[in-house]
Amino acid sequence: MNWLPVIALLIGFFVFYFVPLELPSDYAPYLSLATLSGLDSILGGIRAGVEGKFHVDVFVSGFIFNTLLAALLAYLGDQIGVDLFLAAVVTLGGRMFLNLSLIRRYYLTQWNISRQRDTERT
Amino acid sequence: MNLNVFLSSIRNNPWVTPVTVMALVLGALLAISLKTQQTIRSASLPSNRFSGLAAAYRDQQEQLKMANEEISKLRERTTQYENEMASASEKAKLLNDSLQEAKFLAGLTPVEGPGIEVILQDSKKRPPANSPIDIENYIIHDSDLQRVVNELHAAGAEAVAINGQRIIANTAIRCVGPTVQVNSIALSSPYVIQAIGDPETLASALNLPQGVLADIQALDPNMVKIVKKNKIQIPAYTGSLVFRYAKPVVATPGGSAQEEKENGSR
Known part of the structure; x- marks a missing residue:
């Protein structure tokens, strides 16, 4: 297991929680979407990493384009009176569950393999 | 877990470094998002409470209406009691007559x-x-x-x-x-x-x-x-009839009360 991303997450959270930086509340929905998009990117990145298919360019561009598309949908939804940002929330949320289940499966398999090896050795 | 474990994991897995950087960014986003939402929550009414407040407002109006009905009922009953008390003696009857007249003039009777x-x-x-x-x-x-x-x-x-x-x-x-x-x-x-x-x-x-x-x-x-x-x-x-400032001036028939007062002070 790699604990580095988790530690970085905590550091980033606590540093910015105590830095007096705040956005105007008009941008709150966009900020929330960016957060969601970031969460999705990280889970997607870890999944690609454990499957051995990780590419930095895909990872970074995925985050940027997902955020932009989500923000665009939210803005468009605001203009035409439809909660379009829900589309982004549902898609990103669904994908997060999918990615998380794949990561969980990978680490469970690894754990099972190492346990079998231990029993064979003894 | 010492530093070597981290270094070896970075070497073995090329994805760890970018994901770690992204996790740092995500942590910052989470923190700012949380703070902004907290400000919004403390500064304004969340829109999902509007319907509840509207219902509460309607309830209050309903209660006000019922309370007003009760006031008129109670005032009617007071009149009844006053009338009953008046039937006891001639003096009370006279007093009650003038009381009812005053209430009639004040608009407290239908x-x-x-x-x-x-x-x-x-x-x-x-x-x-x-x-x-x-x-x-x-x-x-x-x-x-x-x-x-x-x-x-x-x-x-x-x-x-x-x-x-x-x-x-x-x-x-x-x-x-x-x-x-x-x-x-x-x-x-x-x-x-x-x-x-x-x-x-x-x-x-x-x-x-x-x-x-x-x-x-x-x-x-x-x-x-x-x-x-x-x-x-x-x-x-x-409605309510509460007088907080106006006090009735005590009637002084023939100015006798005032004279008495002056006599007393002398």
Whole structure:
């Protein structure tokens, strides 16, 4: 297991929680979407990493384009009176569950393999 | 877990470094997002509570109505008790008679008699295009009600009520947003003004040329309707009657109390 991303997450959270930086509340929905998009990117990145298919360019561009598309949908939804940002929330949320289940499966398999090896050795 | 474990994991897995950097960014985003949401929550009402508040407002209005009904019931009962007590002795009867008269004059008892009903309502017409007349003139305002009530009193009306709200000595008629408040109760068009008095006199007072209703009748005759009636019932005043500043001046028959006081101080 790699604990580095988790530690970085905590550091980033606590540093910015105590830095007096705040956005105007008009941008709150966009900020929330960016957060969601970031969460999705990280889970997607870890999944690609454990499957051995990780590419930095895909990872970074995925985050940027997902955020932009989500923000665009939210803005468009605001203009035409439809909660379009829900589309982004549902898609990103669904994908997060999918990615998380794949990561969980990978680490469970690894754990099972190492346990079998231990029993064979003894 | 020492540093070597981290270094080896970075070497073995090329994805760890970018994901770690992204996790740092995500942590920052989470923190700012959380703080912004907290500010929004503390600064304003969340929109999902509007319906609940509206329901609570309706409940309160319902309760106010019930409380007002209870006030009128209790006041009626007080009158009954007063009457019962009066039957005990001649002195009490005399006192009670004057008490009932005072309550009648103050508007605390329902009354009935001949009179007129004036119905004022907002016009359904709109001013013609390019007309200099403002649309404001097509709605009934607090000032219209005030003028009509004033004219009715001047013509000898003995009891007046607007939409069941009795006009008493300290009743205020004022405009609050889209409604007119009488006795601090919000009313809206159509306004039914009931007045007890000589129906002919009251009606002709309102129909005077250049009178109080001439302006609105000229715009749209449908805004005003006057009905003479043989019998009108006007309810009692049900609001609160708390005097915090005014105190009755103690009556001094022949100025004797004052003299006594002066004698005492001498």
